[in-house]
Amino acid sequence: MEIAVIGTGYVGLVTGVCFALLGHRIICIDRDVDKIDELAAGRITIYEPGLEEELQRQQEERRLFFTTSMTAVSCADIVILAVGTPQKADGESDLTDLEAAVRSMAIYLSGHTYIMTKSTVPVGTNEQIEKWIKATTNEAFDVVSVPEFMREGSALSDTLKPERVIIGARNAHASEAIAALHRPLTEQVVETDYRTAEMIKYASNAFLATKISFINEMANICDKVGADVVTVAQGMGMDRRIGSSFLEAGIGYGGSCFPKDTHALLQIAGDVDYDFKLLKAVIEVNKDQRRHIRKVLLQELESLSGKFIAVWGASFKPNTDDVRHSPVLDIVRHLLKEGASVRMSDPAAELNFRRSLDHPLISWHTDPLEAAQGADAVCLLTDWPQFLSIDLHKLKAVMTTPILFDGRNAIKQEQLVDTGIRYVGIGRPGMRGIK
Numbered sequence: 001m002e003i004a005v006i007g008t009g010y011v012g013l014v015t016g017v018c019f020a021l022l023g024h025r026i027i028c029i030d031r032d033v034d035k036i037d038e039l040a041a042g043r044i045t046i047y048e049p050g051l052e053e054e055l056q057r058q059q060e061e062r063r064l065f066f067t068t069s070m071t072a073v074s075c076a077d078i079v080i081l082a083v084g085t086p087q088k089a090d091g092e093s094d095l096t097d098l099e100a101a102v103r104s105m106a107i108y109l110s111g112h113t114y115i116m117t118k119s120t121v122p123v124g125t126n127e128q129i130e131k132w133i134k135a136t137t138n139e140a141f142d143v144v145s146v147p148e149f150m151r152e153g154s155a156l157s158d159t160l161k162p163e164r165v166i167i168g169a170r171n172a173h174a175s176e177a178i179a180a181l182h183r184p185l186t187e188q189v190v191e192t193d194y195r196t197a198e199m200i201k202y203a204s205n206a207f208l209a210t211k212i213s214f215i216n217e218m219a220n221i222c223d224k225v226g227a228d229v230v231t232v233a234q235g236m237g238m239d240r241r242i243g244s245s246f247l248e249a250g251i252g253y254g255g256s257c258f259p260k261d262t263h264a265l266l267q268i269a270g271d272v273d274y275d276f277k278l279l280k281a282v283i284e285v286n287k288d289q290r291r292h293i294r295k296v297l298l299q300e301l302e303s304l305s306g307k308f309i310a311v312w313g314a315s316f317k318p319n320t321d322d323v324r325h326s327p328v329l330d331i332v333r334h335l336l337k338e339g340a341s342v343r344m345s346d347p348a349a350e351l352n353f354r355r356s357l358d359h360p361l362i363s364w365h366t367d368p369l370e371a372a373q374g375a376d377a378v379c380l381l382t383d384w385p386q387f388l389s390i391d392l393h394k395l396k397a398v399m400t401t402p403i404l405f406d407g408r409n410a411i412k413q414e415q416l417v418d419t420g421i422r423y424v425g426i427g428r429p430g431m432r433g434i435k
């Protein structure tokens with residue numbers, strides 16, 4: 001098949017590479033000239049393990065191409081829409097890029113084409129896409145909603161082995177054609193209508209966000225009653241009805257999806273006069289969780305003014321350089337506001353973080369131990385494996401006050417023994433003050 005992918009962010013790029021791997025001929029289109037130049041030269045512009053090597057392999061096999069020109073759409077059997085749908089100030093999804101992409105590609109449609117929507121879009125958008133296309137061309141087409149569920153950091157394997165593929169279509173013929181395209185990846189296919197497919201995406205992300213806010217509230221109670229949230233989550237997760245994933249307490253969820261999609265779902269509910277009380281609380285708890293660390297540091301150090309705080313991690317989770325809605329951004333802003341100097345280290349996200357937040361009181365260090373030099377506290381905020389293997393005796397030796405705030409509950413009890421470090425996790429009061 002000949003497939004054109006519009007938008008070469010995480011979703012477009014990974015989808016393009018994966019369908020090339022399955023033997024299709026892929027043309028990736030983006031309006032960003034610099035990005036396309038880099039990709040055409042075999043270099044990816046994001047940090048995603050394994051992706052650059054696979055992209056280069058597919059380019060060598062002459063199955064993967066990059067262009068800024070929408071004319072490439074004219075040869076395509078399938079056009080995949082993977083442009084961004086960011087959050088507007090009121091929480092609603094901004095469909096400006098999507099509309100521009102659809103209208104500009106529709107001019108070049110030639111012969112029957114399937115238009116596959118992978119961008120996360122509010123309910124009713126796939127019907128709107130049909131209208132935008134019809135306003136531009138008389139060529140035959142079918143719009144199919146195929147929401148994407150990949151995670152950053154494991155995007156290739158998630159896309160090649162998806163847990164399920166959701167297909168929202170207007171007719172059985174279009175649904176079957178797109179189901180056949182995905183059959184080499186999985187048999188777990190749900191065929192449904194547009195609106196249900198659109199809702200499945202939002203419901204999935206909102207539910208995962210709910211699990212995280214739930215366990216974060218449990219952690220806060222564990223701190224007060226003297227229970228250990230990591231073991232609570234382990235015990236809960238053994239019940240298959242609950243499941244063990246997304247029960248890691250921490251500084252709250254971030255990233256380009258959960259914050260945006262939970263707000264968009266609130267808006268979708270609001271549009272039909274439904275007050276989604278539970279989801280509002282999930283979002284509120286997540287906001288509070290980012291403030292938790294400030295409280296802890298103030299308790300431990302009394303004042304943060306003039307203090308040196310080392311921050312390990314900038315990205316919203318490990319194995320990505322993405323800082324979109326990273327809790328670390330908010331936390332560092334709080335620390336700066338209190339008058340602290342912040343010594344940061346992250347294996348991949350420095351550049352992106354600095355683009356969002358640069359300040360004379362922030363310094364960057366390749367070596368996390370160097371960042372901790374002379375620090376009054378170290379805050380582990382992203383659980384990159386590089387941070388977890390640091391010898392805590394060495395850490396204690398370089399710090400002014402040996403306080404370790406573990407915002408990911410990633411440090412194990414054995415690592416702390418005899419280090420003299422004052423450890424503060426999230427909902428792990430038993431691990432405090434181990435000498």
Ligand SMILES: NC(=O)c1ccc[n+]([C@@H]2O[C@H](COP(=O)([O-])OP(=O)(O)OC[C@H]3O[C@@H](n4cnc5c(N)ncnc54)[C@H](O)[C@@H]3O)[C@@H](O)[C@H]2O)c1
Pocket residue numbers: 006007008009010011012029030031032035082083084085097098100101118119120121148149150151152256257
């Ligand atoms: N990032 C993820 O992990 C993930 C996972 C599942 C779903 N999604 C959803 O997929 C969509 C894309 O997300 P992303 O993170 O890959 O986006 P992104 O912001 O990283 O990339 C979007 C790309 O689209 C390009 N673009 C925008 N308008 C264009 C136009 N008119 N013509 C051509 N190119 C255009 C931009 O230049 C950019 O390169 C969003 O709706 C997102 O919610 C993202």
Ligand SMILES: O=c1ccn([C@@H]2O[C@H](COP(=O)(O)OP(=O)(O)O[C@H]3O[C@H](CO)[C@@H](O)[C@H](O)[C@H]3O)[C@@H](O)[C@H]2O)c(=O)[nH]1
Pocket residue numbers: 120148149150151152153205208212245246247248249250251252253254255256257258261316317
């Ligand atoms: O138990 C957990 C699990 C995750 N997180 C945090 O939640 C956020 C999101 O993590 P994750 O879901 O792994 O990352 P994303 O790459 O944002 O992926 C989510 O968002 C994508 C975009 O919609 C979906 O495709 C994926 O299925 C969905 O997992 C991160 O800040 C994590 O640190 C926790 O705090 N506790």
